[in-house]
Amino acid sequence: MDGKELNMVKKVYIIGHRNPDTDAIVAATAYAELKHMLGKKEYMAVRAGHLSPQTEYIFKRFNIEPPKYIPDLRPKTEYYMRDSFCTIDEGTSLWTAMDKLVESGEPVISIVDEEGHYKGILNYNAFALNSVKILNPKRNDIFTASLHLIERTLNATPVVEFDPDEKFNCSIMVGDDDVETFRLLLEEHKSENIIVITGDRQDIQKLCIEFGVRAMIITKDYILPKELHELAKEKKVSVLVGHDSTMTTAMLIEYSAPVIDMADKTIQPVHAYDTVQKIRPLLAQSPNRCLPVVDDDNKVIGIISETDLLQEPNIQVILVDHNEPHQAVEGIEHYVIQEIIDHHRINTFTTRYPITLINKPVGSTSTIISNMFRENRLPIPKHIAALLLCGILSDTLILQSATTTEYDVLTAEYLSTIVDIDIQALGNDIIRSGSHIGNRKAVEVIRQDMKDYNEGKLKYTVSQIEVDSTSEILKRKQEFLDELESARKSAGNLFNALLVTDITQLSSIMFLASDPSFEQVVNLPKQDEHVYYMQNIVSRKKQLIPLLTDLLSQVEQ
Numbered sequence: 001m002d003g004k005e006l007n008m009v010k011k012v013y014i015i016g017h018r019n020p021d022t023d024a025i026v027a028a029t030a031y032a033e034l035k036h037m038l039g040k041k042e043y044m045a046v047r048a049g050h051l052s053p054q055t056e057y058i059f060k061r062f063n064i065e066p067p068k069y070i071p072d073l074r075p076k077t078e079y080y081m082r083d084s085f086c087t088i089d090e091g092t093s094l095w096t097a098m099d100k101l102v103e104s105g106e107p108v109i110s111i112v113d114e115e116g117h118y119k120g121i122l123n124y125n126a127f128a129l130n131s132v133k134i135l136n137p138k139r140n141d142i143f144t145a146s147l148h149l150i151e152r153t154l155n156a157t158p159v160v161e162f163d164p165d166e167k168f169n170c171s172i173m174v175g176d177d178d179v180e181t182f183r184l185l186l187e188e189h190k191s192e193n194i195i196v197i198t199g200d201r202q203d204i205q206k207l208c209i210e211f212g213v214r215a216m217i218i219t220k221d222y223i224l225p226k227e228l229h230e231l232a233k234e235k236k237v238s239v240l241v242g243h244d245s246t247m248t249t250a251m252l253i254e255y256s257a258p259v260i261d262m263a264d265k266t267i268q269p270v271h272a273y274d275t276v277q278k279i280r281p282l283l284a285q286s287p288n289r290c291l292p293v294v295d296d297d298n299k300v301i302g303i304i305s306e307t308d309l310l311q312e313p314n315i316q317v318i319l320v321d322h323n324e325p326h327q328a329v330e331g332i333e334h335y336v337i338q339e340i341i342d343h344h345r346i347n348t349f350t351t352r353y354p355i356t357l358i359n360k361p362v363g364s365t366s367t368i369i370s371n372m373f374r375e376n377r378l379p380i381p382k383h384i385a386a387l388l389l390c391g392i393l394s395d396t397l398i399l400q401s402a403t404t405t406e407y408d409v410l411t412a413e414y415l416s417t418i419v420d421i422d423i424q425a426l427g428n429d430i431i432r433s434g435s436h437i438g439n440r441k442a443v444e445v446i447r448q449d450m451k452d453y454n455e456g457k458l459k460y461t462v463s464q465i466e467v468d469s470t471s472e473i474l475k476r477k478q479e480f481l482d483e484l485e486s487a488r489k490s491a492g493n494l495f496n497a498l499l500v501t502d503i504t505q506l507s508s509i510m511f512l513a514s515d516p517s518f519e520q521v522v523n524l525p526k527q528d529e530h531v532y533y534m535q536n537i538v539s540r541k542k543q544l545i546p547l548l549t550d551l552l553s554q555v556e557q
């Protein structure tokens with residue numbers, strides 16, 4: 001497989017703007033449902049911010065799970081790692097493990113315990129280094145193994161066997177001396193777990209069994225005589241019979257050590273949630289520029305190398321209800337954007353690939369999504385129709401805002417027949433659910449529906465809230481102005497504004513915290529110090545933003 005295939009797109013996030021309003025959240029939810037109905041399961045609605053009180057009310061009312069919250073899309077390990085990888089159980093013999101390492105073609109294999117927890121890595125460096133230490137003939141051939149591991153490495157058959165899984169330190173000896181000389185040698189190593197490799201020398205075989213060595217390995221398929229077989233059972237001496245010659249057996253047996261003894265246990269794995277920025281230097285320092293990836297439980301779930309970071313990430317995105325980069329979730333520039341579905345002015349990204357860009361001058365993104373169901377000849381499920389209707393009514397102030405088109409009205413009527421709820425009644429419920437300022441902090445109200453804008457080098461924000469009456473917020477005027485001013489200063493903006501729309505009057509007031517260079521060109525009727533009256537203005541994007549853009553052109557840059 002090449003890298004492209006390995007990093008196949010696993011998930012496509014459908015996501016609205018930061019500080020999402022109802023339209024952004026329901027459009028994402030409904031569009032993901034449409035994709036699922038078309039058999040595309042990899043699409044998933046997510047949200048780039050907290051639910052506003054209105055959106056929360058709607059999801060609760062229709063008993064629907066809101067999209068998952070994603071605080072940012074900064075590149076993370078899980079978006080680049082490969083999840084096709086092999087691991088080796090820590091008890092596997094070094095011989096089998098090396099075989100697997102060579103076969104995998106990877107520079108590194110993770111060693112895990114029975115439950116898949118990370119224990120260390122096997123790579124060629126660790127093998128070479130530990131070979132010098134462990135397979136060193138000066139160390140008297142002492143290494144750890146078990147009879148089972150030896151059997152598997154040598155392909156040997158046990159004829160008499162005791163405690164095959166017990167791990168012990170072995171001293172290997174080759175029984176090729178004269179019997180008396182060999183007896184002295186055995187005496188010398190009496191305290192150790194001796195494993196003797198021997199051929200068809202029955203005198204040596206008998207000596208070893210009587211002496212009570214830990215195990216005896218008979219080479220070249222020689223047969224153990226019946227009486228020695230009985231004696232071995234009696235003396236509890238294990239006997240294995242292998243196919244190879246003494247020389248090959250002596251060499252292979254040392255590869256029976258469990259692989260964990262040859263592992264590099266100093267290498268720390270990376271976490272799936274680690275940012276690419278964090279793991280880049282770790283990869284650069286790692287012996288093979290390649291590291292295992294673990295989950296919260298320290299279980300190995302993938303592998304990542306420096307080359308993987310050069311591939312496209314395995315997630316892509318669809319943007320709904322916005323197209324300006326600074327309104328999108330942080331980190332968006334790292335991903336392929338498949339589609340943009342929106343109803344705002346175009347001030348958008350350049351893309352690397354052709355994309356589906358649907359932008360219609362209608363009252364809500366929900367209107368566009370509703371009609372995509374119809375274009376695909378798919379029935380709109382009742383709960384999705386309810387969400388989409390709320391999206392339209394919320395964005396158009398119950399079909400009254402200047403952005404409302406005939407298309408929105410017809411779509412809302414169509415949806416209301418599916419949901420079987422009166423448009424005006426539902427509209428009143430949802431507008432009211434979002435309009436209570438009550439005891440909420442000014443900062444919370446301002447951030448709930450705040451959008452960032454750029455005009456050349458000038459930056460500003462406009463927040464909006466819909467209310468039953470402006471008197472409550474006017475009583476707390478100073479608190480709101482102070483909050484706008486401190487947010488403006490910390491962001492280095494020209495101004496931060498809050499549009500307070502009175503849904504009973506279909507007019508607004510605007511709180512403005514501004515640099516004097518802008519406020520002096522604002523020629524709107526003043527209702528109070530830094531508070532302007534905006535007759536008949538209810539739409540931020542269609543009425544207020546063009547007006548502000550005009551005023552901005554008069555500011556000396």
Ligand SMILES: [Mn+2]
Binds near residue numbers: 024321343363365395
């Ligand atoms: Mn919208």
